[in-house]
Amino acid sequence: MSNPLAPGSLEGRRVLVTGSSRGIGADTVRYFAEAGARVVINFRNKEARAVKLADSIREAGGTAITVGADLTDPASVAAMFDTVEDEFGGLDILVLNASGGMESGMAADYAMQLNRDAQVDVLTSALPLLAPGSRIVFVTSHQAHFIRTTPTMPEYEPVALSKRAGEDALRALIPSLTEKGIEFVVVSGDMIEGTITATLLERANPGAISARKDAAGKLYNVSEFAAEVASAAVDPVPESHTRYVGDTSDFVPVDDESN
Ligand SMILES: NC(=O)c1ccc[n+]([C@@H]2O[C@H](COP(=O)([O-])OP(=O)(O)OC[C@H]3O[C@@H](n4cnc5c(N)ncnc54)[C@H](OP(=O)(O)O)[C@@H]3O)[C@@H](O)[C@H]2O)c1
Structure with a gap:
């Protein structure tokens, strides 16, 4: 896949992508860097x-720094933004990509801690660094976005519920973000081929992913x-405030929007 962002189009812009050492986050952060962003x-x-x-x-x-932070630990999040402020002086784009909840050995409410509470904490902690004109992107799946109206695989259900709870909590902040001139968009995609999830x-x-592929016509890769x-x-x-990626015709629309 070639970079959708034109070379130099993000020159001077500062971008943080959570959970960007691997997977979707890593490819996303590379696109930003190739377009000139720090x-x-x-x-x-x-x-x-x-x-x-x-x-x-x-x-x-390009220009890149690495910052370790467990997003479920508010002190760790605060330290991450201190580093960003020291190094870059602010942020123009914040991508809330990190996600989880299917790991073994975690607390029963870990999915909610990471996919709802930590997302709100990261956004709130980033606010002092985000000037008018900046943008926040929240990444989710169709299986989570539509969980209120369309059932999903049992192993994914707690993650889906927690990611939708996170999306709802972030959407509730849209009026206050708008007042500050900060834009907010959710990106929702179907299962992504080649990911651990x-x-x-x-x-x-067995067969669930190929069934989704048949139903959707195509699944996106990372x-x-x-x-x-x-x-x-x-x-x-x-x-x-929602960018749908790929086919959504098998998912029952959420009737309020919020959507
Ligand atoms: N996979 C899919 O099929 C699919 C479909 C649609 C949407 N999405 C969405 O796309 C996004 C990325 O998915 P992915 O499949 O690339 O995820 P992934 O491979 O599971 O990677 C998750 C990332 O989140 C980080 N992370 C997990 N827990 C964290 C924590 N407590 N603190 C900080 N970082 C943490 C991980 O960091 P470390 O590796 O350093 O632990 C990793 O970089 C997610 O929001 C997901 O819901 C995925």
């Missing part, structure tokens, strides 16, 4: 991968979906 690569565990990605961005002439769900529900996330940071924000 990027913050946030990781929780995968420091070596984050450093390798930052090195490759610098070798290509899709692989785990396929293992638990770099294609990342291109949509990066584009959502610069394209006009839809009236519903």
Whole structure:
């Protein structure tokens, strides 16, 4: 997938993508860097991968820093934004990409801690760094976005409910963000081929991912979906504040919007 952002189009802009040492976040942050943005690569565990990605961005002439932070730990989030302020002086784009909840050995409410409470904490903590004209992008799945109206695989349901709760909590902030001149958009996509989540769900529900592929006509891969996330940071924000990626015809629309 080629970069949807024109070279130099984000020169001087400062971008943080949460959970960007690997997967969708890593491809997204690379697109921003290639377009000239100075990027913050946030990781929780995968420091070596984050450093390798930052090195490759610098070798290509870009600017990148890595910041470790467990987003469920408010002190860790505060320290991350202190570093961003010291290094870059502010932020123009914040992508809320990090997600989880299917890890084993976590507290029963971990999905809610990460996908709802931590998202609100990260956004709120970032506010002093976000000037008018800046943008926040929240990344989610169709399976989570439509969970109130369309059931999903049992293994994913707690994650879906927590991500929708996070989306709702963030959407409730839209009026106050608008007052500050900060834009907000949700990017919702179907299962993404080649991700750990899709692989785990396929293992638990053999045939589930190919069934989604047949129903949707196509599933996006990691770099294609990342291109949509990066584009959502610069394209006009839809009236519903939601950018749908790929087919949604199998999902029952949420009737209020909010949507
Ligand atoms: N996978 C799909 O099929 C799919 C479909 C539609 C939408 N999405 C959305 O796309 C986004 C990225 O998905 P993905 O599949 O690329 O995710 P992933 O491979 O599971 O990666 C998750 C990222 O989040 C980070 N992370 C997890 N817990 C964290 C915590 N407590 N603090 C800080 N960072 C944390 C991880 O960091 P470390 O690696 O350092 O631990 C990792 O970089 C998510 O919002 C997801 O809901 C995914």
